[in-house]
Amino acid sequence: SSSLEVAAPSLAGFTGVALLLFWEQLWKRVIVTGASTGIGEQMAYHLARMGSHILVTARTEAKLQKVNGKLSTHTCTCIPAISYSTLMPAPLISGGLDMLILNHIGKSYFSYFDGDVGHVQKLLQINFLSYVAMTVSALPMLKESEGSIVVVSSMAGKVGFPLTVPYSATKFALDGFFSSLRQEFSMQSVNVSITLCVLGFINTGKISPKEECALEIIKGGALRQREVYYRYASTKIPLLIRDWAADFLDYLIRKCYNTENLKKN
Numbered sequence: 001s002s003s004l005e006v007a008a009p010s011l012a013g014f015t016g017v018a019l020l021l022f023w024e025q026l027w028k029r030v031i032v033t034g035a036s037t038g039i040g041e042q043m044a045y046h047l048a049r050m051g052s053h054i055l056v057t058a059r060t061e062a063k064l065q066k067v068n069g070k071l072s073t074h075t076c077t078c079i080p081a082i083s084y085s086t087l088m089p090a091p092l093i094s095g096g097l098d099m100l101i102l103n104h105i106g107k108s109y110f111s112y113f114d115g116d117v118g119h120v121q122k123l124l125q126i127n128f129l130s131y132v133a134m135t136v137s138a139l140p141m142l143k144e145s146e147g148s149i150v151v152v153s154s155m156a157g158k159v160g161f162p163l164t165v166p167y168s169a170t171k172f173a174l175d176g177f178f179s180s181l182r183q184e185f186s187m188q189s190v191n192v193s194i195t196l197c198v199l200g201f202i203n204t205g206k207i208s209p210k211e212e213c214a215l216e217i218i219k220g221g222a223l224r225q226r227e228v229y230y231r232y233a234s235t236k237i238p239l240l241i242r243d244w245a246a247d248f249l250d251y252l253i254r255k256c257y258n259t260e261n262l263k264k265n
């Protein structure tokens with residue numbers, strides 16, 4: 001099929017090709033949040049090439065329309081101005097859902113924690129509570145389809161990095177909520193998979209391109225993996241060090257930061 005031709009060159013290995021062959025039967029209806037830019041936007045393009053029906057969300061209608069324009073030959077609905085309050089509107093799409101990809105984040109700062117409790121609360125609302133609320137409202141549909149929840153997190157949601165205190169808190173919260181929920185699904189025989197994605201720094205260059213990252217996230221979700229690491233070596237190895245020598249990893253991380261230009265709080 002044409003979807004295979006477009007996506008095949010960027011896929012590594014047999015699993016990726018096998019996944020694409022079965023995708024059209026298995027993974028038709030997908031929601032991607034925060035899909036107007038970055039990794040979410042790239043996920044939308046990959047999914048469209050695979051023939052999925054996708055619903056993308058973000059706050060800015062203009063940016064969503066740009067994405068929608070590039071997706072014009074595929075079924076795509078855009079939801080602008082979703083406030084991501086804790087109360088999500090009742091099921092976003094009727095007719096079922098196979099995969100919910102939770103990806104959006106609110107803006108934060110990259111410097112020492114400034115003591116602004118209100119900002120932490122707001123970021124928890126956007127990066128964490130809205131994920132909980134969307135999961136709750138999508139769950140009846142996901143149970144019916146035996147579908148998947150994909151949660152996009154970060155190395156900063158597994159290890160304490162400096163300069164990202166509020167952000168890190170929201171990402172650690174996601175791990176707690178979804179890891180615990182995965183256990184309950186298993187105990188209650190709820191066949192909905194939960195995939196937590198642990199990403200390192202993603203850029204637009206050659207080292208960790210967002211296009212490849214987006215495809216790895218979709219693959220991990222479709223294969224119902226517990227966690228996705230991207231890129232694998234530079235995220236998995238530090239996590240192995242963390243489990244055996246946490247102080248040593250903290251030391252290595254601090255050594256990567258040039259703190260001369262930073263204002264002390």
Ligand SMILES: NC(=O)C1=CN([C@@H]2O[C@H](COP(=O)(O)OP(=O)(O)OC[C@H]3O[C@@H](n4cnc5c(N)ncnc54)[C@H](OP(=O)(O)O)[C@@H]3O)[C@@H](O)[C@H]2O)C=CC1
Nearest residue numbers: 034035036037038039058059060103104105154199201202
């Ligand atoms: N980029 C990186 O290096 C890394 C990214 N990650 C994770 O990957 C995911 C995607 O990151 P990235 O592609 O960089 O994100 P971007 O900043 O490129 O995109 C964020 C998306 O979320 C939407 N958004 C922003 N603010 C809000 C809000 N208040 N409410 C709802 N939606 C909002 C934006 O659209 P709009 O503003 O129109 O609402 C946009 O679509 C995130 O979960 C992030 O934590 C993890 C590790 C590293």
Ligand SMILES: CC(C)CCC[C@@H](C)[C@H]1CC[C@H]2[C@@H]3C(=O)C=C4C[C@@H](O)CC[C@]4(C)[C@H]3CC[C@]12C
Nearest residue numbers: 110154155156161164199200201234235238253
């Ligand atoms: C242990 C090392 C091998 C890996 C180091 C990875 C470090 C450098 C990675 C891990 C998590 C990354 C941050 C992140 O998750 C999300 C964002 C939001 C985005 O809008 C701007 C960039 C920012 C702050 C990333 C900055 C780079 C971080 C600290």
